[in-house]
Structure formats: C-alpha cells, structure tokens
Amino acid sequence: MDLSKIKTLIDFVGHSKITELRVTEKDLTVRIFRTPDVEWTLTPNEAAGTSPKPPRETSSATAKTSAFPVKAPTFGILHRAPAPGQEPFVDVGDTVDEGQTLFIIEAMKVLSTVAAPRAGRITQLTEIDGGEVETGDVLAEIA
16 A cells, blocks of 8 residues: 555545544554543533533633644644644744634655634644654644
C-alpha cells in the first residue's frame, strides 16, 4: 500500500464519523482510529434501550469564560510551523478563523493539518513542537 492511499484513508477517517478503519492489502494491515468529538451520556432509562442524549449546553456565562479545546485527531509528530525555521502557524493571543491551519501532525511520512474548529482567540497552546502527541491530546484552546 503506498503512502498516498494511506493519506487518503487518514483524511477519510478524519472527515467522517467513523472512529476506526482497518484495511488489509497483501501482507500489510493499516489501522486508523480516532476518538469521537462528542461524548454521549446515558441516563438509566436510556441505558435500558432508548437513544442517548447529546451533551448539555453550558450556560451563557460559562460559555463566555470557557475555552474550546483543540484536540489531536491522530497520533504522530506535532509541528507548530509549516517548515523548520519558519514562524509557527499561531501563537497565544492570535485571533483565528474557523478552518485556519493551526498545526501539522506527521504520521508515517504523511502530513495532516489540524484546523481551527471555530473562530476565536488562542488562549492556550501546547509547548510540544517536533515531539509526539497522542490522539485526543489537547493542543490548544480557543476562546
């Protein structure tokens, strides 16, 4: 399996609701997984067979003071800049637009971008640059 196929599979999983994908070609198996973006909670009645409720909305006062975490969608080596020696994509205090590139994660020589899930101001930023991150690690917070 060539790297372009693997990158396509990673992009597919990253942009879908699939949480795990396993593909075998010849003698090579590739397993790609991610944690769901939304955590569901079950009440005792729902556990008995009805559908789960989505997470509760926070109050407007809490929402204004809390930051939205940006989590690593996959494991790999985190890069805060587009190339060595260049300025990082973002710094603490920067205002970002939804979809703006914040990081690059490199896994098996495949580069995947991590984009801002919403517009806002960067309030916290990971110190990791060139080091490993795991799926679900908080990389930044956007207020």
